[in-house]
Amino acid sequence: MLDTTLPDFLASDAQAAERDAVGPGPVPLTLDVNNVSHSLFIEPKTTLAEALRDSLDLTGTKVGCDRGACSACTVWLDGKPIAACMMLAIDVGSRKITTIEGLAHGDELHPVQSAFIAHDAVQCGFCTPGLVMSCAALLESNPTPTIDDIKAATSGHLCRCGTHPHVHDAMLDASRIRKT
């Protein structure tokens, strides 16, 4: 789910406007992605989704609509889910980005990932990384979500194959496993 409170990056946009203009040519910037610091040299207009996919080869983050309508590109910004297609990489600053590639601990999957496999909450799989990121974020903030909490947390995600019922099953299961 996209955070509906006033996003931090609006504030940082305002700060950016006060700085000297940059671009249109490439500018240096540093991105902290999955606890690794990356130095990039990219155009200021590059979205976070483009930076992840094209510059860092982290192609698990998918772009379905490129305008914040499908949530396929969901990543974490300081632990909160955002649409990576709706944020410029240059506006990330020092905040930590977590992508689907950074969710598991080595070979050990996040409980949400394991539950998605066990409940077949995956069909074509294109929306799956974004859904997993929103579901995992929900469990971080609410270890015992109700079915309505789960529906709300995933309400921004478009899944054309219709995995929603199995996503709901997987999430209820993952929260049970976490409790025990």
Next chain:
Amino acid sequence: MTSADTRLQKYPVGIDSVSMAEIERRVPAGEAPPLPPNPQLAVIGKSIPRINGRAKVTGAAPFTVDVKLPGMLYARLLRSPLPHARVMSIDIGAAERHPGVRAIHVINDVVGRAVETTGQNTPAGTSGRRVLYVGDPIAAVAAVTPEAAQAAVDLIKVDYQPLAFVVDLEDARKPDAPRVFAHPVHGESFAGGNPAGTALPQQGNVRGPNKSGSRGDAAAGFADADVVIEGEFRTQVQTHCCLEPHGLVADWRKDGLTVYMSTQFTAGIRAELAAAFGLPLSRVRVIVDAMGGGFGSKSSAGNYARAAVTLSRQANAPVRLVLDRHEEQIDSGNRPATVQRLRVGARRNGTLTAIAIDTYGTSGVGLGAGIGNFAQAIYDCANFELVQSDVFINAGPGCAMRAPGNVPGAFALEQTIDELAEKLGMDPLTLRGRIDLSAVRREERRIGAARFGWNRRRAPGSDSGPIKRGLGMAQSLWGANVRTNSACEVRIFRDGSVEVLSSVQDIGTGIGTVLAQVVAEELGLRPEDITVRIGDTEYPAGPPSYGSLTTASITPPARNAAYQVLRKLIEIAAPSFAAAAGNLAARAGRISTADNSRSIGFREAAAQLPTDQIGVVASRSDDYADFARKMGDMASAQNALGGVQFAEVAVDTETGIVRVERVVAVQDCGRPMNPLQIESQVQGGILQGISYALFEERILDRHTGHMLNANLEQYKILRSRETPAIEVHLLENYQGMSATDAYGIAEPSNIATAPAIANAVYNAIGVRLRQLPMSPAAVLAALGRIPQRSGPT
């Protein structure tokens, strides 16, 4: 077949919850022996987790949009901003001078739409063709970055002479409407489920009527009827909205063409591109790994893939062309709109005496706005009259979308059958029990009614408050389709490892997992012991992923190939433990005698291979009792697929909002191979059906011809909050027809949902909604609370 190359075998037949029997079939000698029903099997029929699940939940699964090749260029298409125009001239000079540009291709030959017999492409006195809809592709540019490609596209100067256009279905039918085509057209399309018909009359924008499929004497049938029900139903244009856009990377080299493409049919794309570019099949390779949804729209190469290949040939470099979401909405296919006028005649006891359907619809500039074979085939009725016409409008061509034809067809007929039941004073299930000869659906109605609690159903409009609840049901019919041109290889290696190989692609259904199950079952191994190599035309040519035919087409040859390669292994290994080869079987990782007295490990046996590997390629045999129909590579099994769905809705009569609260689906697909994956498919079919019933609609602006909701926020699609409780029950229906007896599920699960909801809405409010989508405005208009809106575009 001579008796020398056939043998007689006894097969289990019947529905598991009804009764089982045995039937003797004469089968080709190479066929694997009969499989017992699922409960007696180790791997088939079990809910094995999908083999690429881990890759998909970790982001590692490689989709076409993730493919990057060294030196790869980026392509964009120039598309018509006008709904109808002559292209007087195209000036690519400025685009050519853009420093990033490597190739420009002006598209003169277009595919995927109706084609005029004369005169369409090069009108006299012009340099180019006529463009027929907003989004019609005109040129393609390959450049070193996506931005450079778009900049160059913007530099192409096109001199358009605008022509009169029409995008409204009813306007287009008028005699004085602007003509989309000036000459008679022909072409192929399965957008309406059945072939579009040839040599039909054409007047203005109306092509037809096509009366094929009629039988008996409808007039006599209506004369015999005690009651006649009439109604007009309208269904909207639905777009596919695959989450992964259409796209490919084309890599043209001197020694051949390699294409990485998000497609439902690798072997078909190979054939199509080989023919289009004059290449031998052996020099074209098509590859897809993870594939982000197709639903019918990624079955052919289309104009975009031809453009990318042409650019790659010109630039001598790989070219990536991926559509954006706006292009997806306006030019990647759609489910045609229909207007159906139904008349159904019956005797007082429910016996149908006649069905007559007069229908027209629009597939844009394409053909095939038909209603499939649903009304033609589902109920027992001697007299059936079908009159179908296509109406052309200046909009992107339709194409097959999940259960093409039968989805709009069922929406109209299943509501009419409910109206008939009410008029006759019969329960809808009782009437269907009288007119539906399918033993499968009879059992599905029985199970579904009990699980759903059909006996809770009350008279229409029983709730007194503003929120009214209702129950409804409807049925499915879909062909048990097979493509006999489907092959598979199974290899055993000297170290005991096993591979299954086919060009068949996994578009999200999990066919790779099912292949691992089939081969593991036959070889006595575990699914994780089988390496699955699919989605690449370097392997034996497999079936498409459309028509719900994939499992039915590829699992029998997979099992037969496994059986035959195992016989080879056994012949080699049997002497080493003094066993007679004919007496040996593979189970639990060993090859054993029937009495289990002597055995050898599968690996030990494989170690005796004289070569590093042995393999067998098998292709799809005909069904053992023959097909109902066979034309070329395509066939339909004798027993069609059924399915019955029940829906419970709450209608807010003040806001007009319909909420689907619960759906119970009882479906059949022959032998279920992986129940959990099948449940996923059925849930998806139901959710797409709810979305079609309540939310989705392409809206074209009649003043500009542009689609007004060409995105994913204003084109409304069901999401998690609108997802109801869904219960899926699967029949096991054994017929003894192939080595696996497995058939499809994707499309039959999408047919009954919308009419079940419509029947439930009627039961809730006592007013019938005959138009899709059943939006709040449509509900309020039906209740007389706001004025009726005009017809859909």
